[in-house]
Amino acid sequence: MGLAGCRRAVAKLRLVSRFEEAGSALENQSAMKAEDVHWVDEPTIGLWEAMYVPAILGGLATTLRHAFQKPVTQEYPEVAPDLPPNYRGVHRLNRDAQGRVKCVACMLCATVCPAHCIDIIGDQAPWADRDKYPTKFEIDELRCIYCGMCEQACPVDAIELTSIYDLTGVSREELIYDREKLLIIYDQTKDNPKDPIRTTGGTLGPAAKILGAISPPTTNTKC
Amino acid sequence: MTLTLLLVWLVKIALVIGAILGACAYLIYVERKLSAYMQDRMGPNRVGPWGLLQSVADGLKFILKEDVIPRHVDRFLFILAPCIAMLTTLLAFAVVPFGPTSSDPKEVQFVIAPGIDVGIVFVFAVGSLAVYSFILGGWASNNKYSLLGALRSSAQVISYEIPLGTSILGVVLMSSSLNLERIIQSQADQGLAGWQSLFGWNVWMQPLAAMIFLVSALAEANRLPFDLPEAEQELVGGYHTEYSAMKFAMFFLGEYTHMITVSFLFSALFLGGWHFPGIAGAGSVYTGAWAIKVAVLLAKVAAVVFFIMWIRWTLPRFRFDQLMSLTWQGLVPLAFLNIVLVMVVKQFGWPVWVLPIASIMLFVGAVAINGMVLQRRMRKQRLAAA
Numbered sequence: 001m002g003l004a005g006c007r008r009a010v011a012k013l014r015l016v017s018r019f020e021e022a023g024s025a026l027e028n029q030s031a032m033k034a035e036d037v038h039w040v041d042e043p044t045i046g047l048w049e050a051m052y053v054p055a056i057l058g059g060l061a062t063t064l065r066h067a068f069q070k071p072v073t074q075e076y077p078e079v080a081p082d083l084p085p086n087y088r089g090v091h092r093l094n095r096d097a098q099g100r101v102k103c104v105a106c107m108l109c110a111t112v113c114p115a116h117c118i119d120i121i122g123d124q125a126p127w128a129d130r131d132k133y134p135t136k137f138e139i140d141e142l143r144c145i146y147c148g149m150c151e152q153a154c155p156v157d158a159i160e161l162t163s164i165y166d167l168t169g170v171s172r173e174e175l176i177y178d179r180e181k182l183l184i185i186y187d188q189t190k191d192n193p194k195d196p197i198r199t200t201g202g203t204l205g206p207a208a209k210i211l212g213a214i215s216p217p218t219t220n221t222k223c
Numbered sequence: 224m225t226l227t228l229l230l231v232w233l234v235k236i237a238l239v240i241g242a243i244l245g246a247c248a249y250l251i252y253v254e255r256k257l258s259a260y261m262q263d264r265m266g267p268n269r270v271g272p273w274g275l276l277q278s279v280a281d282g283l284k285f286i287l288k289e290d291v292i293p294r295h296v297d298r299f300l301f302i303l304a305p306c307i308a309m310l311t312t313l314l315a316f317a318v319v320p321f322g323p324t325s326s327d328p329k330e331v332q333f334v335i336a337p338g339i340d341v342g343i344v345f346v347f348a349v350g351s352l353a354v355y356s357f358i359l360g361g362w363a364s365n366n367k368y369s370l371l372g373a374l375r376s377s378a379q380v381i382s383y384e385i386p387l388g389t390s391i392l393g394v395v396l397m398s399s400s401l402n403l404e405r406i407i408q409s410q411a412d413q414g415l416a417g418w419q420s421l422f423g424w425n426v427w428m429q430p431l432a433a434m435i436f437l438v439s440a441l442a443e444a445n446r447l448p449f450d451l452p453e454a455e456q457e458l459v460g461g462y463h464t465e466y467s468a469m470k471f472a473m474f475f476l477g478e479y480t481h482m483i484t485v486s487f488l489f490s491a492l493f494l495g496g497w498h499f500p501g502i503a504g505a506g507s508v509y510t511g512a513w514a515i516k517v518a519v520l521l522a523k524v525a526a527v528v529f530f531i532m533w534i535r536w537t538l539p540r541f542r543f544d545q546l547m548s549l550t551w552q553g554l555v556p557l558a559f560l561n562i563v564l565v566m567v568v569k570q571f572g573w574p575v576w577v578l579p580i581a582s583i584m585l586f587v588g589a590v591a592i593n594g595m596v597l598q599r600r601m602r603k604q605r606l607a608a609a
Binding site for chain 2: 042064
């Protein structure tokens with residue numbers, strides 16, 4: 001019979017048992033009791049409702065009331081929408097007080113990203129206050145689902161979502177944003193009240209402090 | 224003399240047709256704006272300031288679009304049908320007064336054909352020819368959907384003509400004339416002074432007739448809640464399924480012209496025409512009285528048009544069997560009872576205030592009887608089900 005035949009037989013057995021289960025479920029359903037059935041009668045209409053005229057007048061009042069209400073239309077290209085402060089738009093890479101990229105290339109954002117749209121290559125940082133920094137930091141904006149989990153995962157608050165929503169391009173390659181572009185977006189949006197910088201200037205942010213309390217940061221002597 | 228008369232007529236006809244077609248174009252704009260406001264939207268606002276040039280753009284689009292005549296249609300009748308739709312509604316305007324008229328032939332008569340004694344009959348005779356445009360349009364399209372749509376529309380229009388005509392008979396009896404100009408005159412001359420002359424209008428005298436007229440007029444003009452020809456979602460449109468470009472626009476214009484005609488008729492028959500207490504009465508002789516009267520009449524027509532549009536964006540569409548049972552089981556008997564009521568009041572010389580009270584009682588009584596019949600039917604159904 002061989003292995004394949006054996007497997008087929010097992011599958012058949014499983015199928016049969018599944019059919020039996022379905023059959024017993026059906027039997028349970030047909031055993032519905034008479035008192036479980038509720039018949040709903042049409043509501044009786046009184047003289048007032050049967051005249052229809054009051055109802056029609058009520059409807060006319062409703063439409064007239066709406067005619068004098070302010071329209072809810074957003075005139076988008078002329079008037080920009082008023083976004084909430086936690087709007088999740090295009091990413092940016094924050095700079096620290098010295099204007100350097102804040103990211104420490106810890107890969108947490110790339111790991112947590114459900115769409116796998118973040119691509120980071122880290123290297124020895126040339127600065128004393130951190131081990132690593134990203135030499136390559138690319139986000140595929142077309143692949144991103146704008147869930148904001150990278151922002152939450154980041155221990156140094158280096159990646160943030162801005163309120164930029166009108167993202168356009170003529171090719172897929174154009175919308176893969178690299179490190180420089182993400183830094184430029186930071187420069188463009190840092191003064192926008194809708195995109196506040198959520199961390200304090202020179203330090204690496206609250207998460208870095210907690211890490212420092214557990215184990216004091218090792219100063220990198222190689223510049 | 225005859226030449227000047229002819230010239231005056233031609234100018235009048237050109238003015239009226241131009242005004243009506245222009246009004247149609249802008250009524251479409253007004254309707255779209257109104258519907259937008261009632262649905263908390265902005266409405267057309269792209270073409271010109273506040274979208275005012277939208278009608279021009281729509282007209283241009285209709286003219287420049289490809290005018291498809293499918294190969295399987297009867298060409299002559301296919302082209303004839305929209306022409307009839309436009310023609311009949313415009314023709315009815317010949318006897319509808321759009322301002323004051325007088326028996327003095329030297330004065331300007333604000334009606335194309337003054338002094339026609341069967342005015343209202345002419346309007347209905349010509350207006351009922353519009354059913355040919357539905358039947359011919361649907362039949363010539365050689366398409367089952369169009370044919371069924373044509374049957375539906377023609378059944379609707381023919382059925383609603385009965386209560387429409389019958390509801391008017393009461394008004395005609397009250398003013399003892401079929402002449403529209405004289406019907407207006409009789410409402411203005413009720414012998415009531417000051418603001419009380421407002422109650423000379425037939426809408427107070429015969430509220431039931433006014434309601435029946437308005438409901439049937441909506442159905443005649445294919446307006447919502449009776450616009451089954453336009454029910455694309457449920458019924459694949461009506462008789463004009465195969466029409467495109469200017470020929471479709473002509474059906475459309477015919478419908479809007481019909482709405483204007485109906486509004487003029489309602490203003491003339493039930494709202495006292497050019498009469499308004501304190502502004503324009505039967506005896507107003509001050510200079511410029513004619514202009515005031517035209518303005519009053521046009522304001523009333525605009526109000527009725529607005530009301531019809533308002534109804535359209537408020538009520539849902541009727542089902543076809545509901546539509547037919549409404550007229551045959553509701554409006555037709557009520558309209559006949561209303562005539563009997565007017566005849567009795569006139570014959571025995573009862574005071575006029577009996578009329579409104581009795582007609583409201585008629586309406587309530589009819590509703591009660593209808594409710595009892597419905598309840599008995601429901602009880603029978605429940606017994607049969609048990």
